[in-house]
Amino acid sequence: NAGVTQTPKFQVLKTGQSMTLQCAQDMNHNSMYWYRQDPGMGLRLIYYSASEGTTDKGEVPNGYNVSRLNKREFSLRLESAAPSQTSVYFCASTKGDSLWEQFFGPGTRLTVL
Amino acid sequence: GEDVEQSLFLSVREGDSSVINCTYTDSSSTYLYWYKQEPGAGLQLLTYIFSNMDMKQDQRLTVLLNKKDKHLSLRIADTQTGDSAIYFCAESPGGFNKFYFGSGTKLNVKP
Numbered sequence: 001n002a003g004v005t006q007t008p009k010f011q012v013l014k015t016g017q018s019m020t021l022q023c024a025q026d027m028n029h030n031s032m033y034w035y036r037q038d039p040g041m042g043l044r045l046i047y048y049s050a051s052e053g054t055t056d057k058g059e060v061p062n063g064y065n066v067s068r069l070n071k072r073e074f075s076l077r078l079e080s081a082a083p084s085q086t087s088v089y090f091c092a093s094t095k096g097d098s099l100w101e102q103f104f105g106p107g108t109r110l111t112v113l
Numbered sequence: 114g115e116d117v118e119q120s121l122f123l124s125v126r127e128g129d130s131s132v133i134n135c136t137y138t139d140s141s142s143t144y145l146y147w148y149k150q151e152p153g154a155g156l157q158l159l160t161y162i163f164s165n166m167d168m169k170q171d172q173r174l175t176v177l178l179n180k181k182d183k184h185l186s187l188r189i190a191d192t193q194t195g196d197s198a199i200y201f202c203a204e205s206p207g208g209f210n211k212f213y214f215g216s217g218t219k220l221n222v223k224p
Contacts, residue, residue, distance in 0.1 A: 004155070031210060040121065042201060042216040043156075050210050058211070090155055100144060100205055102212065104155030 002026055004105035006091050012111045013081045021076040021108050023091030029103070030096035032074035033058075034066060036087040037107070043090065049074055051096075081112045119202055119215035126223050131189040133218045135202030138183060145178065146203040147187045150217070156201060160187070189220075197222045 004025045013019055025032065030051050035043040035058075045058030049068040063085060065077045074093075078085055091105040116138045125131045137145065143164050148156040162169045162176045162185070169176045175188040189196055202215040 033212075035214075040216055042117070043214040045211065045213075048210060092155075094210075100210075100212075101146075101158050101161070102148075102156070104157070106153075106155050 004091055004093055004103050006089075006105035006108050008108060009106070010109050012113065013078075014113050015082060017081050018077065018079050019081065019110075020078075021089055021091075021110075022073070023075065023105060024073045025091075025093040025103070026072065027093065027095070027103065028071070029093035030071075031094045032068065033092040033094075033102070034064070034074070034076045035090045035092065036060065036085075037090060038087050046076065046089075078110075081110075083112045086110060086112045117202055117204055117213050117215040119200075119218045121216065122219050122221070124221045124223065125192050127192060127194055129192055131187075131192045131196070131220055131222075133187045133189075133200050133202075133220065135185040135187075135215055136183055137185065137202070137204045137213075137215075139204055139206040139213075140180065140183065141206050144205050145176075145185050146205070146212075147174075147176065147185075148201040148203060148214075150199045150201065152198075159200070192220075192222050194222045194224055196220060 007022045033048040034046040047066040049055045052071045089108045092102040146161045147159045149159045173190045177186045199217040201217045
């Protein structure tokens with residue numbers, strides 16, 4: 001099992017450019033999440049998908065869109081990148097049982113110039 | 114959103130005990146978690162405690178929960194250099210889907 005995989009690992013964008021961060025899990029998990037991690041601020045939830053076919057906003061959804069393509073894949077899109085979106089982005093998944101243990105991907109480090 | 118607070122840094126000597134503290138706001142949280150993040154990696158679940166427990170011990174790790182004060186702590190006994198990492202406290206209000214993380218405590222273990 002690869003667990004949760006994310007691509008790319010690193011990305012540099014110019015202001016106004018768009019890009020999609022990819023995430024996939026091979027654990028047959030129901031729920032998937034996108035977080036951003038900024039220094040001193042911990043992880044903040046951008047969007048989540050409780051199950052295939054559903055998506056919901058988290059704490060900081062502005063400037064982002066998501067797609068739950070199928071049970072395995074959950075992508076995050078930045079339509080018009082801004083310097084404030086410079087961050088490390090983590091995808092996570094949970095089985096959806098009572099413990100709700102989250103499994104995290106290795107992260108994507110995004111810089112917007 | 115919920116407010117989960119942690120101190121940012123802790124420095125200890127190898128062999129000492131480390132205690133990382135966390136306060137949270139939502140009394141309905143079913144589970145409270147401690148995650149560990151090593152440099153350049155994602156978070157990994159270290160341990161958790163169910164909200165009806167006061168204490169949980171798992172080898173070198175002891176989790177204490179004071180529900181009245183909404184205070185959670187993680188004690189690492191005999192701290193090793195390999196324990197150097199960032200430790201995140203997290204709560205899941207109502208136990209459903211949404212998780213709120215603290216800002217993380219960077220533990221530095223000096224040899």
